[in-house]
Amino acid sequence: MFEATHLMLIASSILYAVSICALITRRNIIQVAIALEILIDAANMNFIAFSNMGLLIDPVAHAIVITSIVIGGCVETAILALAVYVYKHYRTLDVRELHRLRW
Amino acid sequence: MLPHAPWLSWIIPLVGAAIVPLLSFRRRLVEAFSVIVAFTAAAFAFSMIPEVFKAELPVEKHIWLPILNVKAGVILDPLSIFMASVATGIGALCILYSIAYMSEHPGYTRYYSLMLLFVGGMTGLVMASNMVQLYIFWEVVGLCSCFLIGFYYDQEKARHAGLKAFIVTRVGDASLMIGLALLYVSTGTVDFLQLANAVKGIDMGLLTITGLLVFGGAIGKSAQVPLFVWLPDAMEGPSTVSALIHAATMVKAGVYLAARTFPIFSASTTWLLFVSWIGAITAFMAATMAMVSKDIKRVLAYSTMSQIGYMMTAVGIGTMAGIFASQFHLMSHAIFKALLFLAAGCIIHSIGTRNMDEMGGLKDVFPLVYITFLIGAFSLAGIPPFNGFWSKGLIILETINEGFYGLAILSSITAIITVFYTFRMLFLTFHGEKSEYVKKLKHIHMPGITMYIPLLVLAAGCIISGFLEHNFLEFMFPHESFHLHIPENLMLIEYTISFLAIVIGLVPAYLLYFRKTISPEKIVKSSSITYALYKLLENGYFFDKFYYSLSYAVRDFAQSFRKTHTGVLSNNMLAIVAMMIILIILFITFGGV
Numbered sequence: 001m002f003e004a005t006h007l008m009l010i011a012s013s014i015l016y017a018v019s020i021c022a023l024i025t026r027r028n029i030i031q032v033a034i035a036l037e038i039l040i041d042a043a044n045m046n047f048i049a050f051s052n053m054g055l056l057i058d059p060v061a062h063a064i065v066i067t068s069i070v071i072g073g074c075v076e077t078a079i080l081a082l083a084v085y086v087y088k089h090y091r092t093l094d095v096r097e098l099h100r101l102r103w
Numbered sequence: 104m105l106p107h108a109p110w111l112s113w114i115i116p117l118v119g120a121a122i123v124p125l126l127s128f129r130r131r132l133v134e135a136f137s138v139i140v141a142f143t144a145a146a147f148a149f150s151m152i153p154e155v156f157k158a159e160l161p162v163e164k165h166i167w168l169p170i171l172n173v174k175a176g177v178i179l180d181p182l183s184i185f186m187a188s189v190a191t192g193i194g195a196l197c198i199l200y201s202i203a204y205m206s207e208h209p210g211y212t213r214y215y216s217l218m219l220l221f222v223g224g225m226t227g228l229v230m231a232s233n234m235v236q237l238y239i240f241w242e243v244v245g246l247c248s249c250f251l252i253g254f255y256y257d258q259e260k261a262r263h264a265g266l267k268a269f270i271v272t273r274v275g276d277a278s279l280m281i282g283l284a285l286l287y288v289s290t291g292t293v294d295f296l297q298l299a300n301a302v303k304g305i306d307m308g309l310l311t312i313t314g315l316l317v318f319g320g321a322i323g324k325s326a327q328v329p330l331f332v333w334l335p336d337a338m339e340g341p342s343t344v345s346a347l348i349h350a351a352t353m354v355k356a357g358v359y360l361a362a363r364t365f366p367i368f369s370a371s372t373t374w375l376l377f378v379s380w381i382g383a384i385t386a387f388m389a390a391t392m393a394m395v396s397k398d399i400k401r402v403l404a405y406s407t408m409s410q411i412g413y414m415m416t417a418v419g420i421g422t423m424a425g426i427f428a429s430q431f432h433l434m435s436h437a438i439f440k441a442l443l444f445l446a447a448g449c450i451i452h453s454i455g456t457r458n459m460d461e462m463g464g465l466k467d468v469f470p471l472v473y474i475t476f477l478i479g480a481f482s483l484a485g486i487p488p489f490n491g492f493w494s495k496g497l498i499i500l501e502t503i504n505e506g507f508y509g510l511a512i513l514s515s516i517t518a519i520i521t522v523f524y525t526f527r528m529l530f531l532t533f534h535g536e537k538s539e540y541v542k543k544l545k546h547i548h549m550p551g552i553t554m555y556i557p558l559l560v561l562a563a564g565c566i567i568s569g570f571l572e573h574n575f576l577e578f579m580f581p582h583e584s585f586h587l588h589i590p591e592n593l594m595l596i597e598y599t600i601s602f603l604a605i606v607i608g609l610v611p612a613y614l615l616y617f618r619k620t621i622s623p624e625k626i627v628k629s630s631s632i633t634y635a636l637y638k639l640l641e642n643g644y645f646f647d648k649f650y651y652s653l654s655y656a657v658r659d660f661a662q663s664f665r666k667t668h669t670g671v672l673s674n675n676m677l678a679i680v681a682m683m684i685i686l687i688i689l690f691i692t693f694g695g696v
Contacts, residue, residue: 023676032672099670 008049015042029083029093033076040072105150109163109177109230112147112187116140116194116223120216127212134202137215141195141222148191148226151184155581162232162296173293176232181579185430186229186359189437193351194222196557200445201343203551204452214254218347221247225352229359234283234293237363241279241320241356245272248353252340264336271333271650275323279360282316286367289313299366307371314368318361318378325357325411327385332647334408335392338400338457342448345400349407350441358411358433361418362426369421379419383513386412388644390520394527395640398457399447402528403440406483409517410436416514417498420505424587427579428501431572432494438568439482439491442561446476449550449558450532454541459528464537468547473533475558482565484525485518486605490569497572500589500597515600522608530616 015038022035044065051061083093090097105111119140126132164176177183198218205214224243231237246269253265287293289309290301302310321327326334334354338345348354361378368374386409393405410432417429449472450465451457466473482491495518502511576587615623627637642648 020676020680024673024680027673095672098672 005049005052008045008052012042012045012049015039015045027094027096029079029086029095032095033079033083036079037072037076040068040075044068044072104154105147108147108151109179112144112151112191113223113226113230115144115147116191116219116226119144120219120223123216123219124212130211133211133215137198137219138195138202140219141191141198144222144226145188145191145195148184148187151179152188152578154179155181155184155578164232168235171235171287171293172291173233173235175236176294177230178232178295179230181581182359182362182430183229185434185578186355187226189355189434190222190225190229190351193437193441194218194225194347196441196560197343197347197351197445198222200346200448200554200557201341203554204343204448205341206551210254214251214341217247217251217254218343221251221347221352225356228356232295234286234295234298237360238280238283241276241324244353244356245269245276245324248272248337248348251344251348252337254340254344258339261339264333264339268333268337271330272323275320275330278316278323279320282313282319285309285313285316295363295367302367302370310368311371311373314364314371314374315377317364317368318374318381321357321360321415322381323357324360325354325415326408327357327381327412327415328388329646331385331389331408332643332650335396335401335404335643338398338404342400342444342451345404346441346444346448349404349444350437354407354411355433355437358414358418358429361415362429365418365426372421375419375421377419379416379421379507379510382412382415382417382419383510383517384412385409386416386517387513387520390517390524392640392643393524394520395637397459399459399462399528399532400444400451400457402459402524403443403447406521406524407436407440409521410440410483413495413498413514413517416510417501420501420507420510422501422505423580425498425501425505427576427587428494428497430579431575432498434568434575435482435490435494435565438561438564439479439489442475442479442558442565443483445554445557445561446472446479449554452554453548453550454544456540459531461538461540462532463535463541464533465541466533468541469550471555472550472558475562476533477529478562478565480525480529482569484522484605484608485601486522487601488569489565490567491565492601493569493572496597496601497587499600500593503596504589504593515604518601518604519608522605523612526609526612527616530612534617535619 019035019038019042022038023032026032026035047061047065047068051058086098087093119137123133123137126136162176162178164174167173167175198215201214201218205211208214221244224240224247228237228240228244231240249265249269251265252268253262255261256265283293286298286302289305290298292298292301323330337348340348389405389408389412393402393409396402396405414429414432414436417425417432419425420428449469450462453469454462454465456462478489482489485492485495487493499511499514499518502508502514614620615626627633639645
């Protein structure tokens with residue numbers, strides 16, 4: 001059981017690092033949205049990993065993760081809706097072009 | 104006492120303020136409702152006065168905020184009952200006067216709602232039995248003043264003045280809040296009655312610092328040096344609002360706070376000295392600024408600062424007689440300043456200007472306003488037998504009696520200047536030739552009957568209240584056989600000072616502005632020193648300029664960070680990750696993991 005926790009933590013760290021790298025380097029909004037989804041999954045996986053630590057499996061962590069998945073879905077929807085409007089407006093999906101509100 | 108008067112005297116106006124917007128479909132309904140609510144609240148407040156003479160004053164408490172061990176309650180003692188009566192009484196008269204004054208403005212719902220909230224907030228402030236409750240109402244009063252000063256929000260100046268009042272008093276409020284937190288941490292209670300005993304054990308240095316921080320709130324609210332810059336600008340609001348702010352609600356809150364916390368901090372002589380000197384310096388500086396102002400309402404605003412300074416001086420003397428003198432002067436000032444503002448409001452409402460150069464010769468146009476204004480001006484100048492003479496004299500007397508000769512000299516000089524600027528205002532406005540502006544006015548809009556009633560009531564108050572010193576003394580100290588021990592010869596000195604002040608102040612004002620034998624412009628231009636002095640006074644000792652340059656400096660400093668906001672998502676993420684790494688390193692190094 002302890003092994004499984006370790007493996008999950010390592011996997012979640014890798015996912016986290018990947019998503020952060022993607023958020024920094026990618027310019028396409030769709031790719032940013034995917035990176036954000038991976039970020040959320042990394043956090044969820046962390047929750048699941050630590051719920052396994054004791055003698056019993058903690059159900060509260062699972063409940064939170066399910067809630068988190070739902071919220072993550074909503075966030076994704078919002079980003080994708082945003083992406084559609086950004087494309088309509090600017091005719092591009094490059095995030096560097098979205099600086100109309102900058103000084 | 105009417106049932107539950109200590110609670111209802113402030114809950115009624117607050118609830119009334121909430122109901123006013125529901126009645127906004129008819130102007131007459133809003134006006135009638137507001138007047139009825141204000142007078143009901145005043146009736147409740149005045150009904151508490153006989154309670155003072157009963158053996159034991161009831162203090163009603165209800166549990167609230169159990170974590171902080173705070174009980175919401177009302178404190179019933181002569182101080183709070185007196186302040187509640189002043190706030191609701193003057194407030195009711197101002198609202199009655201507003202019917203005619205605001206009869207043409209379409210924003211009547213907002214106006215009456217805020218006025219009732221203002222009166223209710225102030226009454227709640229003075230009835231509060233603990234610091235937390237006081238602080239809440241303190242903020243309510245601040246908010247109302249901001250909105251009412253900026254009432255004519257279509258004018259840039261008015262908006263700016265409202266915001267300025269809010270931000271400048273916020274400096275004081277922050278200081279008050281820190282003071283309250285310190286007080287709570289060091290004593291474990293916020294209740295006024297318990298605090299007076301609870302502070303006996305704590306360190307004197309801590310007590311002084313706490314006291315000064317709490318007094319910082321009073322400096323902001325009562326427009327004392329150095330946080331006075333908002334009050335002259337606050338004249339952008341309607342005259343009724345100025346009357347309410349100056350006579351009953353806003354600036355009196357600071358004096359109330361100083362008097363209320365007096366039993367807590369009076370052990371610290373530094374605190375007392377600070378309070379009295381801030382008061383005396385403000386009194387002097389404000390009076391000098393009033394000498395050169397051209398705007399009739401600004402002169403009145405500076406005179407308020409000056410009179411509040413007198414009250415602070417009296418509190419800082421550190422005796423119960425001093426507290427009594429400050430409260431007595433507060434009552435006189437509330438009456439005559441409300442009268443002066445409402446009378447000035449009549450003129451401004453009728454001829455549509457506040458500049459005294461554009462007035463002159465108005466005593467034939469508004470005879471009744473002239474007489475009432477004259478009574479108010481005599482009270483302000485301290486001419487016997489009007490109330491200002493007795494109360495201001497008492498303060499100067501107390502400073503001499505307790506041996507504070509520096510304060511006494513500064514206060515006496517201020518009294519001379521007060522006489523000068525009062526008569527300057529009176530002569531410029533009502534006497535002499537009519538200005539070109541007045542001559543050109545075809546139709547002068549005469550004040551209505553509802554504007555005269557408050558004027559006459561207040562004028563009667565000016566004449567009567569000065570003679571009620573002994574009754575007021577009995578009221579303030581009902582259970583102690585408290586007497587003002589004043590030697591006969593001191594009384595004589597004080598009368599001499601008063602009469603000398605009147606003569607020294609009146610003669611130059613008469614020559615300069617009534618006979619016009621000497622031109623004031625010539626004196627100003629006679630040498631570079633007088634010109635520099637004039638500029639210094641006209642600019643309010645450059646406090647305003649200093650604060651503005653300070654705020655511009657802060658703004659420019661913040662602007663310099665603008666370049667870092669690139670708006671590119673990748674850069675923002677990079678910054679987040681960098682900060683995260685720094686935090687992790689810090690946590691590993693110092694977190695003890």
